[in-house]
Amino acid sequence: MTYENLDRKLVNSLLGDGRASLRSLAEELDVSVTTISNHLKDLEEDGIITGYTPKVDYDALGYDVTAVVQLKVEGSALPDVTDRLQEHKQMISVYEVTGDYDIIAIGKFTDTDGMNDQIKEMLVDPEIKESNTSVVLNAASEHEQFTLDVE
Numbered sequence: 001m002t003y004e005n006l007d008r009k010l011v012n013s014l015l016g017d018g019r020a021s022l023r024s025l026a027e028e029l030d031v032s033v034t035t036i037s038n039h040l041k042d043l044e045e046d047g048i049i050t051g052y053t054p055k056v057d058y059d060a061l062g063y064d065v066t067a068v069v070q071l072k073v074e075g076s077a078l079p080d081v082t083d084r085l086q087e088h089k090q091m092i093s094v095y096e097v098t099g100d101y102d103i104i105a106i107g108k109f110t111d112t113d114g115m116n117d118q119i120k121e122m123l124v125d126p127e128i129k130e131s132n133t134s135v136v137l138n139a140a141s142e143h144e145q146f147t148l149d150v151e
Helices: 006-016 022-029 033-045 075-087 112-123
Strands: 065-073 091-096 103-109 128-135
Touching: 006 022, 006 033, 022 033, 065 075, 065 112, 075 091, 075 103, 103 112, 112 128
Parallel strands: none
Antiparallel strands: 065 103, 065 128, 091 103
């Protein structure tokens, strides 16, 4: 058995079922359980696989308002502002970006009042110079991971 692309195949299998047992992964990939265990350990130690989490449908839990917040900040304050945004539990993604704005943050909220309150709280930060908020009307694709190419 050749182990070419085994790590990529293993990642793809886990993307399909993150709770798959070592035995089922070994059977699917036609290698031993020990081989799967060793490769999985290496992927974790190398930081390629950083954890195993459930996929949560926040809409089903009442967090059906998604906001995209674009912020302009003082240049030297960029790391501090991104750190503070990450502390807001409902900010599910925070990006430093190029373009007209410096930061894009994605937040999930139970209602527009909650969204409004959190945005107003952010905007009292004197290092935030400008903001633009968009409410998502329809999430055509969200939190999607993609399988890796296997040659």
